[in-house]
Amino acid sequence: xxxxTPEPPYYAVIFTSTQTADTEDYYAEMQVIEPLxxxxxxxxxxxxxxxxxxxxxxxxxxxxxxAIDGWRQNxxxxxxxxxxxxxxxxxxxxxxxxxETANSFERED
Amino acid sequence: xxxxTPEPPYYAVIFTSTQTADTEDYYAEMQVIEPLxxxxxxxxxxxxxxxxxxxxxxxxxxxxxxAIDGWRQNxxxxxxxxxxxxxxxxxxxxxxxxxETANSFERED
Numbered sequence: 001x002x003x004x005t006p007e008p009p010y011y012a013v014i015f016t017s018t019q020t021a022d023t024e025d026y027y028a029e030m031q032v033i034e035p036l037x038x039x040x041x042x043x044x045x046x047x048x049x050x051x052x053x054x055x056x057x058x059x060x061x062x063x064x065x066x067a068i069d070g071w072r073q074n075x076x077x078x079x080x081x082x083x084x085x086x087x088x089x090x091x092x093x094x095x096x097x098x099x100e101t102a103n104s105f106e107r108e109d
Numbered sequence: 110x111x112x113x114t115p116e117p118p119y120y121a122v123i124f125t126s127t128q129t130a131d132t133e134d135y136y137a138e139m140q141v142i143e144p145l146x147x148x149x150x151x152x153x154x155x156x157x158x159x160x161x162x163x164x165x166x167x168x169x170x171x172x173x174x175x176a177i178d179g180w181r182q183n184x185x186x187x188x189x190x191x192x193x194x195x196x197x198x199x200x201x202x203x204x205x206x207x208x209e210t211a212n213s214f215e216r217e218d
Contacts, residue, residue: 092214105200
């Protein structure tokens with residue numbers, strides 16, 4: 001559920017989106033594309049949440065900008081993005097950020 | 110819903126969390142703390158999503174590390190964090206990242 005990322009620095013792709021009413025094939029596409037994303041060299045993990053009828057946020061982590069660029073150029077990814085713009089997404093933002101520090105908390109009980 | 114952030118560079122605080130079963134007062138606390146967070150000088154906006162019974166992701170944007178540090182030192186925020194660790198959160202990760210590039214898509218129809 002949490003991405004098991006290493007010590008910083010590394011990179012985060014923050015993808016925030018709202019969906020259209022047309023979710024046909026969306027979940028089937030995600031089942032195909034997420035394992036492919038994980039095969040990208042330099043991929044470190046992904047965290048994802050979508051509120052019912054609200055915003056979705058997916059953060060994918062990579063060890064370098066080259067890894068992000070490699071995934072950007074992946075043809076299956078480009079096909080999925082085109083379908084996303086044509087059908088599933090009302091709007092989205094993609095922000096690429098360099099993670100500089102990280103902290104975590106875990107309940108002991 | 111989307112944070113209306115300016116052109117990069119700016120900073121993102123990526124907060125991912127799982128909750129305990131004890132959500133008493135959680136939403137009331139959020140109603141208090143979110144407007145206070147927005148008063149922090151340098152605050153640029155926030156995006157938040159929580160899947161039912163799953164991961165929550167909140168990304169807050171700031172114009173500088175000083176702004177992030179100012180909010181970290183806010184006493185109301187420190188009180189809310191202590192309550193969060195005592196009651197609401199099973200686990201969380203906080204990553205601080207510098208946003209270097211941003212793109213967006215918006216459906217035309």
